[in-house]
Amino acid sequence: MAEAHQAVGFQFTVTPDGIDLHLSREVLKHIYLSGVTSWRKRVIRFKNNILAGVYPASPSSWLIVVIAIMSTMYTRVDPSLGMISTIKDTLPVSDYMTVQTQTVLSAILFATGVWLSLIVLLRYTLKALLSYHGWIFEPHGKMSLTNKLWLSLVKLLSGRRPLLYSFQASLPRLPVPSVEDTIHRYLESVRPLLDDEQYKQMETVANEFKKDPAPKLQKYLIFKSWWATNYVSDWWEEYIYLRGRGPIMVNSNFYVMDLLYVVPTHRQAARAANAVHAMLQYRRRLERGEHAPMRALGVVPMCSFQYERMFNTTRIPGIDTDFVQHLKDRKHLVVYHRGRFFKVWLYYGGRHLWPSELEFQFQRILNDTTEPQPGELKLAALTAGNRVPWARARLKFFGEGVNKASLDAIETAAFFLTLDEEEHGYRADKLDSLDHYAKSLLHGKCFDRWFDKSFNLIVYKNGKMGLNIEHSWADAPIIGHMWEYVTATDCFQLGYTEEGHCKGDVNKGLAPPARLQWDIPAACQDIIESSYSLAKEIADDVDFHACIFNEFGKGLIKKCKTSPDAFVQLALQLAQYRDKGEFCLTYEASMTRMFREGRTETVRSCTNESAAFVRAMEDKNSTNEQRLELFRKAAEKHQNMYRLAMTGSGIDRHLFCLYIVSKLLSIDSPFLKQVLSEPWRLSTSQTPQQQLNLIDIQKYPSYVGAGGGFGPVADDGYGVSYIIVGEDLITFHISSKFSSPETDSYRFGQNIRQAMLDIRALFHQNEKRQ
Known part of the structure; x- marks a missing residue:
């Protein structure tokens, strides 16, 4: 019964002389240690909050500024241009504060003000630098002199050994794209999914929305972007997740x-x-x-x-x-x-x-x-x-x-x-x-x-x-x-x-x-x-297939001088077309965490360029040179869309927020209603790998993660998560519903495998000719 004794902190008995307490030394020891640990935590948190609060400066830099200001006083140089004297005149005179003490205190207060001003200046300078995203649009492995200079400035102002939250105050706000740009990109994204008549109808509805009520909705959204830290994230969390009344198992959790x-x-x-x-x-x-x-x-x-x-x-x-x-x-x-x-x-x-x-x-x-x-x-x-x-x-x-x-x-x-x-x-x-x-x-x-x-x-x-x-x-x-x-x-x-x-x-x-x-x-x-x-x-209806693709991986794809993510996304488009005989609205998740409180944005992976490539792959009259050329154009288009999404110029979060404003204002918009009701029959996401580099997978190749996945988004669609592991392995997690006669997760997995091999064959045949 050792546990019972441990649980008793003290015992007492009532005697004729009063209450006799018997304290447990072991328990008192644990109480003391718990208190020490608690106070140690508070001290460490307080210290780290200060370090993050003054970043990219450091507390020691305050002392340097104070010493620098104090030293000028002995050279009879006034760097404050009279401000130290003004501060001195406002300090109360007393027996405990001599003239010399007033002078020193005034100099310290002025130095502290200078130090805080420098911190604000550094932060806003860093924020301005981080608002520039031209570097992300340059070809991989190449960087212009301008971007090298920009990168050097960011490094210089980023300080040393930042903590987790050190950069929060320096991150820029997520910008609100123009309505015109968003609608233009939206129409471009749905073109491969619609015939000519359907596209003309959508174009008409979109242009009507652009004239009215879009300008009014946009003004409210811009105002929110000035007022809130992030104009998307709080509404995204509330309306996409927390207000959903259906089950979160399978439908939301991953x-x-x-x-x-x-x-x-x-x-x-x-x-x-x-x-x-x-x-x-x-x-x-x-x-x-x-x-x-x-x-x-x-x-x-x-x-x-x-x-x-x-x-x-x-x-x-x-x-x-x-x-x-x-x-x-x-x-x-x-x-x-x-x-x-x-x-x-x-x-x-x-x-x-x-x-x-x-x-x-x-x-x-x-x-x-x-x-x-x-x-x-x-x-x-x-x-x-x-x-x-x-x-x-x-x-x-x-x-x-x-x-x-x-x-x-x-x-x-x-x-x-x-x-x-x-x-x-x-x-x-x-x-x-x-x-x-x-x-x-x-x-x-x-x-x-x-x-x-x-x-x-x-x-x-x-x-x-x-x-x-x-x-x-x-x-x-x-x-x-x-x-x-x-x-x-x-x-x-x-x-x-x-x-x-x-x-x-x-x-x-x-x-x-x-x-x-x-x-x-x-x-x-x-x-x-x-x-x-x-x-x-719901659970019994989930048709899941997880497949290991180890024919090749990131290593070979990079030798083909293309993005591994674009390669996989185009393979998914080819697999989808072979599986269902048509194109569909495709969702790929990207992140917007280069902005404060940024979460995700959508990359619409089905494009005119990807559709042209897929049709060429299925057209027996197309040559491999034509297919490869179309693949490169589609991959470049995909990479550019991914970059736009990461830098705040995506389509779907902007349209989502415009829709929320329209509902709050009780404005009916046929365009927004149609956009928000379109099903994502192919929903995809890449699982991040090696964010911390704590495991050397070159040295320990068997210690690779298997990735993760999520449930199907549409009743008649697929959910596909993939992880590009190391140089020679890609794992796909495919979900759909048994109740849909149009889908089969195992079949789709086989289509993905074949699509990956067929695209690789384009490059191999091209290498042989060269």
Whole structure:
């Protein structure tokens, strides 16, 4: 009963002489250590907030300015042009402040003002430099003298060793494109999808919108761009994510897989322990702002705003809209196993639990043979169904008593961990192994993930793991950054013993994980079953195929002197045409994080140029030289569109915000209504790879990530996520719906493979002729 003794802080007995207290030294020691840790955190955060607050200057530069100003006083030179004397005259005269003290204090105040002015000047200069994007439009590997000079200035003003949030105040605002440019690019993007008559109709509707009401809507949008930090992101989060009343499972949440080939240990508790400990290390650095900011070319900073809500965050359901609840430094996580919920403390004596201690705690949960309480098994299905029933059930059944306490434990946890009973992962001898792995991460059993948490860590019985991520708080590159840190730390820093256990001694005196208690009435259980039935219907309809393409990769594509992303996107267009016999509206996600609080923009990958290339590939009368020429034009067009999207000149976010303004003003726009209702029958996204470069995949080629994916966006379309890994591997994650007779994920995967090989053949044949 060591745990019971640890849980008692003090004992007391009543004697004739009064109350006799018996304090526990061990508990008092832990209280003291917790206090020290807490104050240490506050000091570090305060210091880092100051460092980020004065960046690109440093606190030591203030002292230099003060000394410089003070030294001029002894040379009888007044650099303040009389301002020091003016400040001196305004200071109160007293017995404690001599004339000399007044002079020194006046000089310090003036120097501080100069220092702050220099910081503002440096920031606005850096912001002006970062507003220039000409460098991104230059051919890869080439840079003009102007851009080299610009890059040198950015480096000079960027300071040394920036923290995660150092550049936030220097990032430019996302610009509002002109209505004319947006409509022109929109019409160009839909031309390959419409016949002549349909295009003329669309052109007429678009031109009418351009005349009225577009100018009025644009004025409101420009005003918002002046007032708000970002004119898109808050509306995007609210209207695209939080106001959706349908299930977020499959429809919104996405997943990330583990390393493709490597399983460092097959012990479930040990793998979970190392991963959780690595996440805690990452969170500590994140909360202190100590991660280095991501920078394009190693120089141009990306916005770090989305990182703030990675941990301690939950999407809370509402009747009309959800909201994102973010808390500070939660000290526990909630673990789900075989229908039971457990609360596990992550700290002991003011420090994180060591991996060996976490393994001990997780093994206790795995060894627990108790049965779920009534209604507990499928409770999490509430987060997988429609949002309104979940919101009403939350208000009615989880507002008091044990249900409130247990729900609070889940919603305030650092994150959610599922110790899954199944075994998953890539197996070379089982072709559909990745398909089942993907579906498990995406939806599981529909009741064994808490889909409202910022992310769920899922660890399988065989030691494989992955993430399921709620989408409203951030986009894939953010969680990918953390996941790279976790997998690298797990394998190359923490490691395992020869038996597969976590390294380190085990403290068996830890209090055991606490079972969360529930009192779920029959009426609530009916709602749970209803949500589960809907979620299971959605999950069963997901047709998933994950395929490994290892014929070639980034290495060969770069030798062809083209963009790897453009190569894959054109292959997807060719595969789509072969699969369905027609072109479709295609979505590719790009990022706008070069602007403050930027999130994503859409690249419309189906263009006139890509359509011409695809038709040439299917035309037996076309020569390979013609096809290759059309491919290069289409690839260049795609790259240019991607660059425009990254630099704030995309189409869809602007049209989306114009639509929101029109709805707020009760203005009916047939053009905007039609644009926003068009289905994305091919939705694509590239998973970022090697953001941190913590794993040398040249040295350790088997330690490559498998990427991640998402559910189908359109009922009769495909969702395709891909990750270009290293030099010779590309992994595709393809989703569609079984209920659609037009789609088949495996068939589409085969079409992608053949399209990739056919495009490569163009270059090989061209090389032979040369």
